[in-house]
Amino acid sequence: MLPVALGSATKLIGLVMHSRKEYVALMELHREVDPEKVTAVLKQFVGRIYQRPPLRSSVKRALRIREIYYIEPLEFQDRYVLFRVGCQSGTYIRKLCHDVGLVLGVEAHMRELRRTATGHFREENGVYTLHEVSEALYLWRRYRYEELLRKIMQPAELIVANLPKIVIRDGAVDAIAHGAQLAVPGILRLHEGISKGERVAMFTLKGELVAIGRAAMDTNEILESKRGVAVRIERVFMEPGTYPSMWKRRKSCE
Amino acid sequence: MSDLVKEGEEFLRKLDELGRVKRRWVSKDEEDTDPRYGYPPYRRPIDLYIRKGLIVIDKPPGPTSHEVVAWIKKMFGLEKAGHGGTLEPAHP
Numbered sequence: 001m002l003p004v005a006l007g008s009a010t011k012l013i014g015l016v017m018h019s020r021k022e023y024v025a026l027m028e029l030h031r032e033v034d035p036e037k038v039t040a041v042l043k044q045f046v047g048r049i050y051q052r053p054p055l056r057s058s059v060k061r062a063l064r065i066r067e068i069y070y071i072e073p074l075e076f077q078d079r080y081v082l083f084r085v086g087c088q089s090g091t092y093i094r095k096l097c098h099d100v101g102l103v104l105g106v107e108a109h110m111r112e113l114r115r116t117a118t119g120h121f122r123e124e125n126g127v128y129t130l131h132e133v134s135e136a137l138y139l140w141r142r143y144r145y146e147e148l149l150r151k152i153m154q155p156a157e158l159i160v161a162n163l164p165k166i167v168i169r170d171g172a173v174d175a176i177a178h179g180a181q182l183a184v185p186g187i188l189r190l191h192e193g194i195s196k197g198e199r200v201a202m203f204t205l206k207g208e209l210v211a212i213g214r215a216a217m218d219t220n221e222i223l224e225s226k227r228g229v230a231v232r233i234e235r236v237f238m239e240p241g242t243y244p245s246m247w248k249r250r251k252s253c254e
Numbered sequence: 255m256s257d258l259v260k261e262g263e264e265f266l267r268k269l270d271e272l273g274r275v276k277r278r279w280v281s282k283d284e285e286d287t288d289p290r291y292g293y294p295p296y297r298r299p300i301d302l303y304i305r306k307g308l309i310v311i312d313k314p315p316g317p318t319s320h321e322v323v324a325w326i327k328k329m330f331g332l333e334k335a336g337h338g339g340t341l342e343p344a345h346p
Binding site for chain 2: 130134208
């Protein structure tokens with residue numbers, strides 16, 4: 001699975017890029033090994049491991065540390081081992097299979113690989129083939145039938161689903177769209193337990209993403225304050241002019 | 255509470271569930287939203303829905319992620335698209 005962002009959602013997708021991944025991999029051992037022994041060796045790879053990126057890779061080939069969160073064998077058949085692995089972004093599963101083979105003393109290589117999750121995007125929540133996308137586009141373009149396209153696509157807001165959230169008033173939206181910081185009076189509701197420096201996502205009352213930024217105050221400070229910058233904006237998603245610019249009027253009154 | 259505000263609240267609850275955010279919400283102030291501006295995300299007009307959209311692709315094993323993104327860009331006739339699944343992070 002591969003989350004692909006379109007248009008202005010593109011600037012958000014980098015947030016998902018470095019998040020944890022989950023794969024199902026098929027490893028072929030070069031000689032048959034007792035499944036119990038394979039399981040024991042796979043478990044040894046859970047935790048922080050050293051990996052040198054393979055020859056065919058787009059990063060510097062220096063030894064680096066990657067974290068494996070879990071490995072779960074799913075099936076054994078002759079010399080084939082099917083397993084599920086959860087790992088840090090940038091872990092090479094091909095390399096992992098090779099290294100497992102070395103520890104087992106029989107050598108091994110990766111036969112097939114499928115990504116089953118990227119961050120909070122999981123395969124079981126729905127994935128669509130390029131053919132399905134093409135068909136949905138055709139139905140929309142040829143017959144103005146939108147429903148399939150709407151089913152296949154999701155709003156970009158889903159990209160930031162894992163972040164703590166703040167809901168702001170209509171009147172605060174356009175100032176942020178124009179590059180202002182979020183000030184305390186613009187806030188209506190927020191998540192508990194936001195700490196200073198933490199990344200947060202700001203939404204309108206309708207649920208539209210306005211921007212993402214770093215909290216300059218924690219939740220309690222925001223609740224107790226009357227003024228001051230609450231969030232320093234990192235990336236704006238809302239187009240300027242979507243909401244009316246109250247801030248210009250307020251500025252001229254001052 | 256207006257229906258639009260309720261719809262927004264429900265949508266954000268759904269996001270929390272998807273993103274596994276277990277935190278509770280606290281309120282500082284209450285206000286309504288003007289229906290003349292913006293749209294609830296699932297009710298954006300289709301053009302805007304596409305331009306602010308995301309597709310989770312069931313990627314075939316052959317082509318690279320970059321190739322898949324290039325095809326999608328071409329299919330939609332969009333200038334910008336990007337993926338969130340590189341095997342190699344830009345900043346290791």
